[in-house]
Amino acid sequence: SAILQVRGLRKAYANGFEALKGVDLDIEEGEIIALLGPNGAGKTTLISTICGITTATSGNVTVGGHDIETDFRAARSMIGLVPQEINLEPFETVVNTVRFSRGLFGLPRKDKIVETVLRQLSLWDKKDNQVKELSGGMKRRVLIAKALAHEPRVLFLDEPTAGVDVELRKDMWDIVATLKQSGVTIILTTHYIEEAEAIADRVGVINKGELLLVEDKTALMARM
Ligand code: ADP
Ligand code: ADP
Numbered sequence: 167s168a169i170l171q172v173r174g175l176r177k178a179y180a181n182g183f184e185a186l187k188g189v190d191l192d193i194e195e196g197e198i199i200a201l202l203g204p205n206g207a208g209k210t211t212l213i214s215t216i217c218g219i220t221t222a223t224s225g226n227v228t229v230g231g232h233d234i235e236t237d238f239r240a241a242r243s244m245i246g247l248v249p250q251e252i253n254l255e256p257f258e259t260v261v262n263t264v265r266f267s268r269g270l271f272g273l274p275r276k277d278k279i280v281e282t283v284l285r286q287l288s289l290w291d292k293k294d295n296q297v298k299e300l301s302g303g304m305k306r307r308v309l310i311a312k313a314l315a316h317e318p319r320v321l322f323l324d325e326p327t328a329g330v331d332v333e334l335r336k337d338m339w340d341i342v343a344t345l346k347q348s349g350v351t352i353i354l355t356t357h358y359i360e361e362a363e364a365i366a367d368r369v370g371v372i373n374k375g376e377l378l379l380v381e382d383k384t385a386l387m388a389r390m
Contacts, residue, residue, distance in 0.1 A: 171193075172191035172216060174189075175212070176222065193351060198354075199369070201370045202369055209324070252302075260292050286345070302330070321350050323342075323355070339365050342365050362383075
């Protein structure tokens with residue numbers, strides 16, 4: 167059964183603007199889904215609504231069978247969210263940043279998982295560095311490590327390669343491929359068609375608040 171289920175999701179903002187017009191989505195455990203669409207299509211709104219940061223106008227979302235509104239804590243604990251902006255504490259060390267994140271979920275800060283996650287992201291040798299000492303690419307890895315600290319089953323990456331150079335983009339694609347091996351389900355947004363084609367198992371095209379799932383990636387170009 168699906169790890170993530172979205173049914174008839176609508177979001178109208180306070181000004182009346184309909185950013186999501188009835189989105190349905192089923193995602194199986196271990197899949198990588200790319201949500202592809204131009205700026206303003208509704209990608210960030212969809213992620214925030216699925217994660218319960220934004221309240222839906224109607225429709226519902228379940229994560230691992232838990233409803234994001236009525237069973238928020240259980241549903242949220244299964245979700246890791248990597249925001250678009252780098253929002254790290256500059257003077258904190260890498261390892262403490264990840265431990266802190268576990269604390270936010272009421273988990274013991276020190277755990278073997280912290281080392282596992284840092285090794286997975288090639289950050290272990292940087293664990294005692296302050297965040298401000300790291301390169302932009304390494305900071306993005308720390309953001310991912312933070313999001314994985316409580317061992318979520320679904321990881322959301324909001325525009326992970328927006329505004330980064332080609333080398334860092336390829337780096338991010340490698341990270342996503344590595345994470346897939348660990349079995350985590352990955353949902354990322356992008357406005358690069360070649361990124362969706364390169365790393366996703368399935369692609370959802372978002373336009374003006376509507377989502378169309380494309381099962382066959384080779385059909386993607388024809389739809390754009
Ligand atoms: P994307 O992530 O695909 O760029 P967004 O989800 O950020 O798209 O935005 C979708 C649409 O909703 C855009 O037209 C945007 O201007 C609008 N929007 C986003 N946030 C708000 C808000 N708080 N109030 C009104 N409209 C909003
Ligand atoms: P507590 O009192 O539970 O230990 P605090 O809010 O006092 O938590 O923060 C403890 C440490 O975590 C401080 O050094 C602070 O700078 C750091 N910290 C606060 N927010 C974050 C964050 N978002 N990411 C990483 N470290 C943080």
